[in-house]
Amino acid sequence: MSALSDPTNPLDANRLRVLLDAEGSRRAELLPRLLAQGVAVTATGSGTVAPLDDAELLYLCDADDSAQSTVEIVAGEGEAEGISGSRIGIRGLDADSVADGVLERARGEGHGEPAGGWTPWFPVIDYDRCTNCMQCLSFCLFGVYDVDDEQRIDVAQPQRCKTNCPACSRVCPEVAILFPKYRHGPINGDQVQAHDVEREKMKVDVSALLGGDIYSLLRQRHERAESRFSKERDDDRALKERQRCLKKLQEDLDIPDDVLSSLPSAEQIRAKAAARGASVSPAESTDPATAPTTSEDTP
Amino acid sequence: MTSETSQRPTEEPGAGRRVLYCHCAFARVVDEGVKEKVLHGLASSDLAFDAVPDLCELAARRDPALGRLAAEGRTEIVACYPRAVRWLFHAAEADLPEDDVTIHNMRDTEPETILDRLLGDDS
Known part of the structure; x- marks a missing residue:
């Protein structure tokens, strides 16, 4: 850190x-x-x-x-x-x-509250498992992650993490992100079992089955949906569908209600992505294996 | 790193060892009864030990005490899962040595067992 x-x-x-x-x-x-x-x-x-x-x-x-x-x-x-x-x-x-x-x-004597009024909830990376894929950096909208001087993923701002939100650990393909205060294993630090790894592999396989670029497919799907809605516009139905999808995502990733309500705005995300893009050197950005993704790629 | 060893201490309790107890004060994931019994057992003994409100919080602060503790070796840590404790120390830039450290997991071990391992017959 x-x-x-x-x-x-x-x-x-x-x-x-x-x-x-x-x-x-x-x-x-x-x-x-x-x-x-x-x-x-x-x-x-x-x-x-x-x-x-x-x-x-x-x-x-x-x-x-x-x-x-x-x-x-x-x-x-x-x-x-x-x-x-x-x-x-x-x-x-x-x-x-x-x-x-x-x-x-x-x-x-100026020590303030000994605990600082902060609940120490933040991700801890198991570097024995981490492959530096940067999924967590792309996924987290609160700026918890960054890369260190050696371009290795790092929990740079632990205090920005949202209490009780383990969502980044749920999207980690290597089961490498721990939240020691989480209820269930292996996210709480319990041993990673074979079926945990298999479950994560399935996520990766689904991505591969979809052509390896799930975000591109999502964009295409979005464009198709926009085209369809422009022909048969039904705002209520669209809103209900959006709420249904959001609810499912919240359940799948175990995201607390207050975290969803505190997500940054689209403008804030775009500004963060722009700032991040400006800080990545051309040499880094041409290497897709190590280049951090932008918010365009963020689900 | 040794985790949850079943060996009893063969020496005078406390001799040369450092014991760190984490109270996990800011979450309810460690059973209150387990924490209470372990802390009471440690406190009632004559063993010198360090008790911290929350190891996660110390790691986030990168508290220098963790680095010094890790560097000394012969440490017993009473906290939660060994994998979590090990990487918390790493996050604090205080890597634990591969051996010479025993982690007692209050999330899945009976308090009597932990105290028996820490204090031997004195527990």
């Missing part, structure tokens, strides 16, 4: 990490509440924990000494690296008060 620098991007928010120094039942009481607030927690104990990073650290200590102070903290057994952090005694405080206090502190 490429670097994210949009100030309105929820993924740019600073993070707060809590170091929790408490025992047994107290840890069990506090951890779920802190996690529910979207705060990462390092629980001390025997063994080692993740190496320190640049996140700001808040040290919650369930000890008698309840005074706030700045202390030298050694995170984890065997990690001699000392760090500075704010130490807060939490002895006697109930779990909800502690969790609320941490959240308030996060907001007060």
Whole structure:
């Protein structure tokens, strides 16, 4: 994924990490509440924990000494690296008060909502399966995908993905796109079975049976339909047919209602395609195997 | 990469290993009861571990903690399907090593089994 620098991007928010120094039942009481607030927690104990990073650290200590102070903290057994952090005694405080206090502190110190108010739903590419066919790039109308410096497909803007929409994974011919929070396999990351691959192959075969250029055929069909409608015009029937097709597509691809209602307009799609076309060099655009398709090809 | 190994730890629980627990806080795909039992079991033990609200969110941020965790090796990750976890780390530019990493899948494994594998007889 490429670097994210949009100030309105929820993924740019600073993070707060809590170091929790408490025992047994107290840890069990506090951890779920802190996690529910979207705060990462390092629980001390025997063994080692993740190496320190640049996140700001808040040290919650369930000890008698309840005074706030700045202390030298050694995170984890065997990690001699000392760090500075704010130490807060939490002895006697109930779990909800502690969790609320941490959240308030996060907001007060400019961390915003720890989770950024964003549901982390986005595609993850299994590069063991991906053939770089660019179907997903052509299909997604929200600008989630792009290509990296090596012209390899990349999830460039994960925060643009529409929550609960797995449609791009349904059009991937190689079962290479995962949504870890999806209900069903193999899209959720479960092992890809032979019948999953066969199903995708059938999609490809249908395309091949139609002459390999399904979009050209669709255009021809559209022209024939336009010609027919111009002779026997029935707007109501046309609208019903369009709604029926859209409903079927929505069901087939498991697209949520709110995603359909937020599709970009035809003008926006044309503008995106034009911008994309301008950014593709002539050398790239002459190679049909790697050239990204334009919105004309988008169903 | 080792996934869902059935071997019990043969050493002192926690010694030299890093455990990362994902709470999958922003979706309902991992059974709440499973998460609750696994987290409670881990928290009630004496094991040091890292708990994150949502591994997907960390991956989207390309959180540097994931890179450091992947680089250290000897890691046990309690989350969801190993294929999803592996490619999430890749998306975060923090490729997991092929071996020395065990992924426990809370979507299809009983919490008692996961805790038994993580904590041995202490669970």
